[in-house]
Amino acid sequence: xxxxxxxxxxxxxxxxxxxxxxxxxxxxxxxxxxxxxxxxxxxxxxxxxxxxxxxxxxxxxxxxxxxxxxxxxxxxxxxxxxxxxxxxxxxxxxxxxxxxxxxxxxxxxxxxxxxxxxxxxxxxxxxxxxxxxxxxxxxxxxxxxxxxxxxxxxxxxxxxxxxxxxxxxxxxxxxxxxxxxxxxxxxxxxxxxxxxxxxxxxxxxxxxxxxxxxxxxxxxxxxxxxxxxxxxxxxxxxxxxxxxxxxxxxxxxxxxxxxxxxxxxxxxxxxxxxxxxxxxxxxxxxxxxxxxxxxxxxxxxxxxxxxxxxxxxxxxxxxxxxxxxxxxxxxxxxxxxx
Numbered sequence: 001x002x003x004x005x006x007x008x009x010x011x012x013x014x015x016x017x018x019x020x021x022x023x024x025x026x027x028x029x030x031x032x033x034x035x036x037x038x039x040x041x042x043x044x045x046x047x048x049x050x051x052x053x054x055x056x057x058x059x060x061x062x063x064x065x066x067x068x069x070x071x072x073x074x075x076x077x078x079x080x081x082x083x084x085x086x087x088x089x090x091x092x093x094x095x096x097x098x099x100x101x102x103x104x105x106x107x108x109x110x111x112x113x114x115x116x117x118x119x120x121x122x123x124x125x126x127x128x129x130x131x132x133x134x135x136x137x138x139x140x141x142x143x144x145x146x147x148x149x150x151x152x153x154x155x156x157x158x159x160x161x162x163x164x165x166x167x168x169x170x171x172x173x174x175x176x177x178x179x180x181x182x183x184x185x186x187x188x189x190x191x192x193x194x195x196x197x198x199x200x201x202x203x204x205x206x207x208x209x210x211x212x213x214x215x216x217x218x219x220x221x222x223x224x225x226x227x228x229x230x231x232x233x234x235x236x237x238x239x240x241x242x243x244x245x246x247x248x249x250x251x252x253x254x255x256x257x258x259x260x261x262x263x264x265x266x267x268x269x270x271x272x273x274x275x276x277x278x279x280x281x282x283x284x285x286x287x288x289x290x291x292x293x294x295x296x297x298x299x300x301x302x303x304x305x306x307x308x309x310x311x312x313x314x315x316x317x318x319x320x321x322x323x324x325x326x327x328x329x330x331x332x333x334x335x336x337x338x
Contacts, residue, residue: 005033006092016071023056027064030054031074032085039099040106041088042115046081075118080111089122100132107134222254229258234270241272248279252288259293 007029011017017025031037034053036045047061054061065083068074075084094100110116116134123130226245231237237245248257260278264270282288287296 005037007033008091016073024064024067026054027061028068028073031068031083032088037085038106039092039094039102040110040119041085041092042082042106042110042112042119044080044082044111075115077112077115082110082112082115084112084115084118086118086122089119089126089128093126093128094133095128100129103133223249226254226257226261229261233261233265234272234275244272244276248276251283252279255290256282256288256293259290263297 011029017028020028030050030053034045034050036043036049047058047065050056051058051061056064065074065076069076073086075086076082094103107116107119120130120134123133223246226249227237227242230241230245245257257275257279260275260282263278264275267274282293282296285296287293
């Protein structure tokens with residue numbers, strides 16, 4: 001029994017593994033790399049032992065075993081408590097004398113003869129030297145001529161049922177073989193669906209990036225326009241003033257800032273202090289759109305007119321109340337009597 005097990009890096013990107021839940025991935029890694037695993041991919045292990053090492057309950061381990069039998073990845077014999085990894089030979093082919101000898105020794109300890117039949121057909125379909133791997137007495141006595149696994153091991157599929165001699169293994173193999181036939185099309189559909197899904201995600205992400213870029217470009221253009229209006233009407237902008245304007249762009253649109261600049265120009269108060277006061281006043285009064293600014297300005301003008309028009313008398317000079325003089329007092333003042 002080798003002390004090391006080979007795990008390909010493609011394991012994590014395999015379409016089957018990607019669709020697994022974390023517990024299922026953990027279990028799959030365990031069954032191909034635990035201390036009881038062998039070079040033949042067939043070994044004895046009980047659900048209780050697995051539960052102890054993984055920290056799962058025995059019932060949950062039995063559920064995982066059945067689940068992977070249904071997936072067509074393993075076979076399990078409840079009587080002999082042996083597990084067989086169906087695609088083991090694909091990644092761990094006995095292609096040298098030492099590995100062949102190791103497999104031979106392990107097969108002599110295998111209790112489930114049905115598993116040996118399955119392994120023989122897998123090796124034969126993979127065009128391995130079965131005469132070296134399986135000794136003559138094993139081939140003749142335990143396997144016979146009625147093996148009929150699909151020879152296309154590239155997809156690791158079993159397309160025909162294996163003649164079973166032991167009823168104890170029949171339920172597990174039945175789960176593992178009857179569903180494999182439809183598994184190939186399911187995998188292809190999943191791969192195509194995954195490809196389409198990945199393409200859709202990529203397109204969506206690209207659209208989001210383009211939209212964000214457009215927003216950034218638009219924002220930069222608007223800021224440049226504000227700075228241009230400021231410099232044309234107020235003065236050359238300084239870094240401090242630019243920071244103040246940038247801070248206001250986070251609260252109101254560039255159009256509102258330009259309206260504040262225009263108001264400063266109309267009142268001939270061309271300073272950033274006045275512009276900031278105008279903008280803060282609008283923001284505090286929840287005035288953040290062009291129509292709201294126009295309405296607010298009209299309201300402010302009307303209020304100002306009403307305030308200044310309280311003492312207005314119609315018919316007076318410029319509609320203002322005439323000043324009243326006391327001519328007697330004025331005369332005395334002129335004569336120096338007061």
